[in-house]
Amino acid sequence: MDVGIYEAKSKLSQLVEKAEAGEEVILTRRGRPVAKIVNVAPAARRNRALLLREIRALARRVKIPKRVSIRDIVAEGRD
16 A cells, blocks of 8 residues: 555554554655555464465566476475
8 A cells, every 4th residue: 555655644543553454555755655664563463365465466476487387386495
Protein backbone atom coordinates (compact mmCIF):
# COMPACT_ATOMS: atom_id res chain seq x y z
CA MET A 1 0.00 0.00 0.00
CA ASP A 2 1.41 3.41 -0.99
CA VAL A 3 0.51 6.51 1.03
CA GLY A 4 1.68 10.09 0.64
CA ILE A 5 3.50 11.60 3.61
CA TYR A 6 0.90 14.35 4.01
CA GLU A 7 -1.92 11.77 4.24
CA ALA A 8 0.18 9.53 6.51
CA LYS A 9 0.43 12.30 9.11
CA SER A 10 -3.32 12.20 9.69
CA LYS A 11 -3.64 8.40 9.44
CA LEU A 12 -0.52 7.19 11.25
CA SER A 13 -2.41 5.07 13.81
CA GLN A 14 -4.35 3.30 11.05
CA LEU A 15 -1.18 2.73 9.02
CA VAL A 16 0.59 1.24 12.05
CA GLU A 17 -2.37 -1.10 12.60
CA LYS A 18 -2.08 -2.26 8.98
CA ALA A 19 1.64 -2.88 9.47
CA GLU A 20 0.91 -4.85 12.65
CA ALA A 21 -1.49 -6.99 10.61
CA GLY A 22 1.35 -7.78 8.21
CA GLU A 23 0.74 -5.26 5.45
CA GLU A 24 3.69 -3.26 4.15
CA VAL A 25 3.01 0.49 3.96
CA ILE A 26 5.20 2.56 1.65
CA LEU A 27 5.38 6.29 2.34
CA THR A 28 5.83 8.46 -0.73
CA ARG A 29 6.84 12.04 -1.39
CA ARG A 30 5.59 13.37 -4.72
CA GLY A 31 4.89 9.81 -5.83
CA ARG A 32 8.39 8.49 -5.03
CA PRO A 33 8.90 5.90 -2.27
CA VAL A 34 10.89 7.33 0.65
CA ALA A 35 10.10 5.13 3.69
CA LYS A 36 8.44 1.90 4.72
CA ILE A 37 6.30 0.94 7.73
CA VAL A 38 6.46 -2.79 8.44
CA ASN A 39 5.69 -5.18 11.27
CA VAL A 40 8.74 -6.03 13.37
CA ALA A 41 7.30 -9.45 14.31
CA PRO A 42 9.19 -12.52 13.05
CA ALA A 43 8.43 -13.65 9.52
CA ALA A 44 6.78 -16.84 10.80
CA ARG A 45 3.95 -14.77 12.26
CA ARG A 46 3.15 -12.98 9.02
CA ASN A 47 -0.34 -12.87 7.68
CA ARG A 48 -1.10 -15.70 5.24
CA ALA A 49 -2.66 -13.34 2.72
CA LEU A 50 0.46 -11.18 2.71
CA LEU A 51 2.68 -14.20 2.11
CA LEU A 52 0.45 -15.31 -0.74
CA ARG A 53 0.71 -11.85 -2.35
CA GLU A 54 4.50 -11.94 -2.00
CA ILE A 55 4.69 -15.41 -3.57
CA ARG A 56 2.50 -14.34 -6.48
CA ALA A 57 4.61 -11.21 -7.02
CA LEU A 58 7.77 -13.32 -7.01
CA ALA A 59 6.21 -15.80 -9.44
CA ARG A 60 5.55 -12.96 -11.89
CA ARG A 61 9.20 -11.87 -11.74
CA VAL A 62 10.90 -15.28 -11.85
CA LYS A 63 10.74 -17.37 -14.98
CA ILE A 64 11.10 -21.13 -14.43
CA PRO A 65 12.07 -23.15 -17.50
CA LYS A 66 9.26 -25.52 -18.49
CA ARG A 67 11.57 -28.54 -18.43
CA VAL A 68 12.28 -28.05 -14.70
CA SER A 69 9.72 -29.37 -12.22
CA ILE A 70 8.83 -27.73 -8.93
CA ARG A 71 9.90 -30.94 -7.19
CA ASP A 72 13.41 -30.56 -8.69
CA ILE A 73 13.60 -26.94 -7.55
CA VAL A 74 12.56 -27.87 -4.00
CA ALA A 75 15.07 -30.73 -3.92
CA GLU A 76 17.84 -28.41 -5.12
CA GLY A 77 16.95 -25.88 -2.41
CA ARG A 78 17.35 -28.59 0.25
CA ASP A 79 20.87 -29.49 -0.84
